[in-house]
Amino acid sequence: MTEPGHTEAHLAPGGGDDGRVGVYVHLPWCERVCPYCDFAVLAARPLDPGVEDRYVEDLRTELAARAPAFGDRPLASLYLGGGTPALFRPESIARLVDAVTATFPADASAPEITLELNPSTVERERLPAFRAAGVNRLSIGIQSFDDGLLKRLGRAHRAVVAEETLAAARRAGFDDLSVDLIFAGPDQSAADLDRDLDRVIAFGPEHVSTYELTFESETPFGRAVSAGRMTPPDEELAAGMIEQVEARLEGAGYRRYEVSSYARPGRRARHNARYWQRQAVLGLGMGAHSTEVRTPARPHGARRANPRDLSAWQAALARDPAEAGEEEGLEVAVARGEAIFLGLRQIEGVAAQAFAEEFGAPPRAFFAEEIDRLVRVEWLVEGEGGDLRLSRAGRLLADSVGAEFVFVEGG
Numbered sequence: 114m115t116e117p118g119h120t121e122a123h124l125a126p127g128g129g130d131d132g133r134v135g136v137y138v139h140l141p142w143c144e145r146v147c148p149y150c151d152f153a154v155l156a157a158r159p160l161d162p163g164v165e166d167r168y169v170e171d172l173r174t175e176l177a178a179r180a181p182a183f184g185d186r187p188l189a190s191l192y193l194g195g196g197t198p199a200l201f202r203p204e205s206i207a208r209l210v211d212a213v214t215a216t217f218p219a220d221a222s223a224p225e226i227t228l229e230l231n232p233s234t235v236e237r238e239r240l241p242a243f244r245a246a247g248v249n250r251l252s253i254g255i256q257s258f259d260d261g262l263l264k265r266l267g268r269a270h271r272a273v274v275a276e277e278t279l280a281a282a283r284r285a286g287f288d289d290l291s292v293d294l295i296f297a298g299p300d301q302s303a304a305d306l307d308r309d310l311d312r313v314i315a316f317g318p319e320h321v322s323t324y325e326l327t328f329e330s331e332t333p334f335g336r337a338v339s340a341g342r343m344t345p346p347d348e349e350l351a352a353g354m355i356e357q358v359e360a361r362l363e364g365a366g367y368r369r370y371e372v373s374s375y376a377r378p379g380r381r382a383r384h385n386a387r388y389w390q391r392q393a394v395l396g397l398g399m400g401a402h403s404t405e406v407r408t409p410a411r412p413h414g415a416r417r418a419n420p421r422d423l424s425a426w427q428a429a430l431a432r433d434p435a436e437a438g439e440e441e442g443l444e445v446a447v448a449r450g451e452a453i454f455l456g457l458r459q460i461e462g463v464a465a466q467a468f469a470e471e472f473g474a475p476p477r478a479f480f481a482e483e484i485d486r487l488v489r490v491e492w493l494v495e496g497e498g499g500d501l502r503l504s505r506a507g508r509l510l511a512d513s514v515g516a517e518f519v520f521v522e523g524g
């Protein structure tokens with residue numbers, strides 16, 4: 114059954130402010146840090162209850178101080194991400210959910226409340242209590258059902274625990290599950306990926322997020338590649354895998370609605386869509402990012418980034434809990450580029466009319482040269498009214514195509 118909060122009716126077509134707020138809460142601890150991870154994370158096994166309690170209190174302090182900047186907007190979504198948020202005790206999660214839902218009013222649509230979870234025994238046992246705390250959606254970091262690949266990725270879990278966690282989530286009453294799947298991993302073949310897709314499709318989550326493994330320079334994997342100790346999969350194999358994922362998941366009834374995201378009807382990730390559509394998001398916790406509300410003085414909004422270091426964030430909070438992050442107003446040229454970059458990530462693309470409502474003219478008025486060049490190489494499709502979307506070939510290069518718009522000097 115689709116809960117009222119899970120319809121797509123509230124997704125803005127892009128451009129306009131939907132008048133609501135999403136809240137992101139960063140809970141940074143993981144059992145161990147994966148060698149390809151470049152998120153703001155800390156290793157903890159187990160998480161010390163005193164450290165946990167202090168962090169929850171700090172989050173509540175930051176929420177109280179920052180909420181007035183978002184007025185009395187109804188809560189569209191709450192996303193508890195990390196890290197591994199499910200390492201937090203259910204009573205801590207309940208305190209956070211209660212604080213956020215008490216701060217912002219509800220409207221006709223129940224907020225989407227997502228918790229990120231990794232397959233593990235501890236987290237699995239906590240599932241019924243997380244559901245009772247008000248969490249109505251789980252994003253589960255399965256990554257693969259292949260024990261060899263999980264090991265090569267440095268993941269803490271194995272396939273059997275992943276299967277048990279998925280089954281336990283259903284038993285605990287979660288009817289909105291998202292599964293993360295990684296591809297182009299070390300020594301992964303197309304046949305290996307096919308087996309992973311078989312398992313995902315057989316389980317039938319409502320949503321699947323797929324990620325090509327990246328080798329960021331500041332991670333152990335990135336350093337191993339630089340030192341020649343590791344070779345990333347060849348580009349052709351990785352591109353083939355993107356198409357393989359799409360063919361298999363779309364064949365099983367999922368719709369690819371964003372370059373990395375697939376959903377069953379009515380099950381798009383509402384919180385994630387807020388970023389692609391540049392909607393207001395209040396980010397809380399170490400390393401969290403916010404998208405500030407647009408105002409007449411700041412018509413394109415602003416970004417705010419909290420310190421990535423725990424003690425630096427706590428020290429900033431102690432100085433002024435409303436100003437722990439660093440804010441950067443968005444110049445019109447930057448905002449135009451972001452609107453295209455983020456809009457193109459969505460399969461529906463950029464609606465020229467919505468773009469013109471915010472920027473005074475459709476994309477072609479600012480980006481004719483880029484559009485012509487990308488249409489010529491068949492990476493971009495321009496509709497009659499000036500709408501833009503990625504072609505099938507363009508989707509394989511989504512970030513590079515989007516970057517063409519972001520870095521236009523003087524816009």
Ligand code: SF4
Nearest residue numbers: 143146147150195196
């Ligand atoms: S579990 Fe996720 S957040 Fe934690 S270290 Fe691994 S990749 Fe990073």
